[in-house]
Amino acid sequence: METSPSQNTTESTERDYQRYCHLLELWSRENSIKTQKLQYFLLTNALLIVGIALTSIESQESLHDAVIPVTSLIPIVGTALSLIWTLSLGRTILFQKRWGALMRELSEQYQRDSRFQILSAKPRTTNLSILVKITGAVSSKYYLIGGPLAGIAFWLWLFLRIGW
Numbered sequence: 001m002e003t004s005p006s007q008n009t010t011e012s013t014e015r016d017y018q019r020y021c022h023l024l025e026l027w028s029r030e031n032s033i034k035t036q037k038l039q040y041f042l043l044t045n046a047l048l049i050v051g052i053a054l055t056s057i058e059s060q061e062s063l064h065d066a067v068i069p070v071t072s073l074i075p076i077v078g079t080a081l082s083l084i085w086t087l088s089l090g091r092t093i094l095f096q097k098r099w100g101a102l103m104r105e106l107s108e109q110y111q112r113d114s115r116f117q118i119l120s121a122k123p124r125t126t127n128l129s130i131l132v133k134i135t136g137a138v139s140s141k142y143y144l145i146g147g148p149l150a151g152i153a154f155w156l157w158l159f160l161r162i163g164w
Contacts, residue, residue, distance in 0.1 A: 013110065013113070016106055016109070016110065016116075017110075017113075017115055017116065019106065020103060020106045020107075020115070020116055023099050023102050023103045023106075024099075024103060024118060024119075026095075026099045027096055027099035027100055027103065030092055030093075030095055030096035030099070031096075031140075033092050034089060034092050034093070034096075034140060034144055037085065037088055037089050037092060037144075038089065038143075038144055038147060040085070041081075041082070041085040041089075041147060041148055041151070042147070044081050044085075045078060045081075045082070045151055048074055048077065048078045048081075048155075051074050052074050052158075055074070072159065072162055075155045075156070075158040075159035075162060076155075076159060078151065078154075078155035078158070079151075079152055079155040079156055079159065081151075082148045082149075082151030082152040082154075082155060083148075083152055085147075085148040085151070086145060086148035086149055086152065089144045089145060089148060090145060092144075093141050093144060093145070100119065103116075103118075103119055104119070107119065107120060
């Protein structure tokens with residue numbers, strides 16, 4: 001039994017649509033992963049700052065008698081963790097960009113099929129406040145990478161200020 005060209009086209013379109021849906025699911029999952037990673041980054045840095053506060057309360061003599069003073073170790077750990085978070089968030093953003101690029105390829109291939117145009121739809125923003133429009137227009141990649149980079153700069157600055 002032979003299949004007609006229209007059946008092959010329909011099957012191909014449906015197969016590509018299933019692929020598109022799978023890519024959309026992968027793409028959307030990256031948002032929660034980025035949020036969790038950013039939250040862990042912020043929590044880690046908050047705990048390190050609490051660690052600095054607690055070590056400054058202790059006797060300064062006991063801190064400086066250690067082989068590696070705690071006051072120097074905390075900024076080193078903070079710098080290392082911020083670097084790890086930067087790379088981890090960058091990798092997550094890279095994956096999301098890859099899924100988006102693959103979806104755009106399918107979207108361009110099926111321009112007349114609205115099912116493939118989910119990411120190109122323009123949201124209605126007429127009822128939103130100016131503050132929401134401004135803050136919502138900032139791409140997450142800027143604060144997701146900028147936060148950990150600022151953390152690296154802060155911890156290095158603190159280490160240089162405290163000294164070894």
